[in-house]
Amino acid sequence: MQSTDILLQDLGEDGILRLTLNDVKRRNALSEAMLAALGTAFAQAGDDPSVRVIILAANGPAFSAGHDLKEMTAGRAAPDGGNAYFAKVMAMCSGVMQAIVNCPKPVIAEVAGIATAAGCQLVASCDLAIASDRAQFSTPGVHIGLFCSTPMVALSRNVSHKHAMELLMTGDMTHAARAAEIGLVNRVATEDALQDTTMEMARKIASKSSMTLATGKRAYYAQREMPLSEAYEYASAVMVGNMMAHDAREGIGAFIEKRAPQWQDA
Structure with a gap:
């Protein structure tokens, strides 16, 4: 398991692999570099028999702020106005989300902070999710004229129709307790107990075949x-x-x- 500056990897003796988003200055945005690192990490973990469970966590106040909008805006400088670049990034992001679902190892999101747009999509794509009582979730694209259509795919497969539409159409922040009520996360823990709660679940699952x-x-x-x-x-x-x-x-x-x-x- 090879760490990078923006994605840390730590494989414990119990077979639990901890992937930690570490691009704190950019609020762990899903930049091209981050998407590439995640895609590689999930592919390698899926093929590694020593990995039994994967925890996806993050450093800093944000789990992930979603796509890097500065990076996306820079793509508009291309002769086609960014069309090809946007298609490339969306394909990369969709590939990572599908890699999580298709990974043979259980994937648990450990959410300590804010997860917005494609960051919320990342949480919804994981098999399980544990959130801090300070975590918040939203799909705020409507605030900037961009409906969160790709986050919608994962979100609509986790929560009911009306709850998904409320999140997508209002862009409002949803607190951890409400996220648990609607099925976006499995359970909520205090900030101090978050990692222990996640590890308890991970160890329980890792003990299975x-x-x-x-x-x-x-x-x-x-x-x-x-x-x-x-x-x-x-x-x-x-x-x-x-x-x-x-x-x-x-x-x-x-x-x-x-x-x-x-x-x-x-």
């Missing part, structure tokens, strides 16, 4: 886009395949024999 978690994560995201009958057919096939795996035999046997399972992650 990584094969089982990868199977389940992949199936979860696949089935939710399917019609009901197709989803059941697909999930049934996944369940049969899972039953044939070593760790399922081991886990069931351990339960019957009242002992701790010995995972082989296979």
